[in-house]
Amino acid sequence: MNKIIKKTQLSSDVFQLRVAAPLIAEERKPGQFVILQLDNEFGERIPLTIADADQKAGSITLIFQVVGKTTRRLAALKEGENIVSILGPLGQPTHIEKVGTVVCVGGGIGVAPLHPIAQGMKQAGNRVIIIMGARTKDLIILEKEMRVIADELILCTDDGSAGRKCLVTEPLKELCQREPKPNLAVAIGPPIMMKFCAATTRPFAVPTVVSLNTIMVDGTGMCGGCRVTVGDKTRFVCVDGPEFDGHLVDFDNMMQRLSAYKDLEKDAHHKCRMEMEIKKLKATTP
């Protein structure tokens, strides 16, 4: 049982929860994640990155976007209520060292897991350039927090409602063309964004780390459901990752695997909507 201490809505469908989890707060390092569950009988287990932690308060911060049944239920929980199961911290921590200049690229909700990494990179003495992208202005999260860390921050939106009107790959390419070019890129966001970030840095041979968020069940290496192809090897994201060399990840295979249950989810979503409609009807008809 983990109590929700504070709940904040960051954008229309993005929420931030501060949750009591003293042991996880004590052990966690940037880059690690938890698996949570809202109902031990029939609930599903979903991975969420730990965005931040407060050892003294014994709490961790989770940031998530409402995309399916579990995240919708999670968003409906109130302060003081409990999350039944949280397992963590899982995965390998980010390898943080002083390399020189690090470009951190965050797309949409990916800015949340990127935040502790950017922080760590800065603390290690790196020059940190942050590129943040979102579809539109309202979906930008953690801008203030990121500005505190960044030596340089580039904001982009698809519709130009804030910052530059472009995809994150555009400034990323410009940075790679600069002399000296960055020593490392870290890209976290939707798979398609990470794929194109890796494609952008590849010709410049800028090492690029990506953080993968695959389907998971146990999160301890027991099931292999989270596996991805990296180079010509199969790796388990939950124990070997979540971070991998972006130039070696087979993103197409990963995206296909992510969509394994899409049809079923649509069914469930549809059913859920129907039920809500029916409830509404029932409530309005005397």
Next chain:
Amino acid sequence: MSHPTPEELNAKAHAALAQLEPRITQLKPKDRLAIPVQEMPAQDPHVRRHNIQEVAVGYTAEQARAEALRCLQCKNAPCIAGCPVRINIPAFIQAIVDGDYQKSVDIIKEASLLPAVCGRVCPQEEQCQKPCTVGKALKDCNQSVSIGRLERFVSDWEREQGKIKIPTVKLETGKKVAIIGCGPAGITVAADVRREGHAVTIFEAFHRPGGVMLYGIPEFRLPKVIVQQEVATLEKMGVKIQTNFAVGRTRKLLDLIKKDGYDAIFVGVGAGLPKFMNIPGENLVGVFSANEYLTRANLMRAYDFERADTPIFRSNKVAVLGGGNVAMDATRMAIRLGAQEVHLVYRRTEVEMPARIEEVAHAKEEGAIFHLLQNAKRIIGDDKGRVTGMECLRYELGEPDASGRRRPVEVKGSEFIMDVDTVIVAIGNDSNPLIRQTTPGLEHNKWGNIITDDAQKTSLDAVYAGGDIVLGAATVILAMGQGRTAAAAINKLLAEKMTQPAGR
């Protein structure tokens, strides 16, 4: 052949007993050998293909009595030597004949902690029933006394009576023991150590305790209420169970001693690292490890399409690779989840299959299609990365290998395509590296299994290990056996610590 109903089987037992009862005190071995083996009543295969309930429904009292009367009460009792935990088999069987079921259960529990589980899932044909004198006399191991079914009968009786005894716990000693993993090994150690009055906490990574008994072995073979009952008994004894706690991640193993003050640790984390074939196409959508498939279906309850949030792949034609219990369980689960065809693909012949005979028979009855001496070479997908077929190769048996089994060799040019949309890989488990990678100094062999001495002690002080993490993927009873040995060693260690003068 129509499927015999439980009523018909009971009638047979009734008839056999009617003949015997008048001269029950003077039965000769010849008479006992003449009693037919009592068949296990089971759900009709056509019905059970569509439900998740237990297949074998258990002996009736008359069947149990008839079967128990088949035992010759051998002086040398070769069956006991075949039992990994040395249950006093003739004694518990005699108690059934005497109608004293409670005594029967008590005798079993002197040696075994999980009889309702073992009576269901032990490979008896390889253990106690293999050397049984009755089987030998009738020249057929399948004709041995059905020891496992009798074990199940009395332990089910106890549970149904609601009479499960909570073992007495001695006065608190002030010592504490951490147990990692709540499978059969961990559960056994917890009970034996707690009895001596030591405080016990089990740390389990999953959200529910039970280990493979919960997430691997399906409901239709081992109802989860049985596992829950065993766990409830532990909790009544005062054992604490901390779920959602992955040792190595949530806390390092040795921090349990250093930071949290545990006096001893038992590691029973199971095997838990699925092996894949390393063939092309294995990461396509629609290829699963048996662990993933079964965990979704069992632990996450995905078989309950209506209520479970966890999805499971909807398949029409499934191929399962492997020949062990895990492969049979995956096969039978896929059938229940609605697949039209389930093909079991195994490299050797049925004789070499490591699965229990009963499981193989059940899978066939339920309509699994066996492809022996064949193996997958490559999995084929469409432009969306979804499985559309599997290329296979045929094999023939060559010379015996180191294990004495004839080695399958591929038949050149025998490739053919099997039309499937799902492939489940069930070729075994290696040991999960989580603990060993995060615990310096914990010695392991080249397969990653933790090395222990005869008392199950590892290379680290006060750290013991047992079950699949030591044995490699093995069995419930062997895990339990090692658990008992480890518990005895831990109890001894703590007793010694307590007699040492304070301050040392």
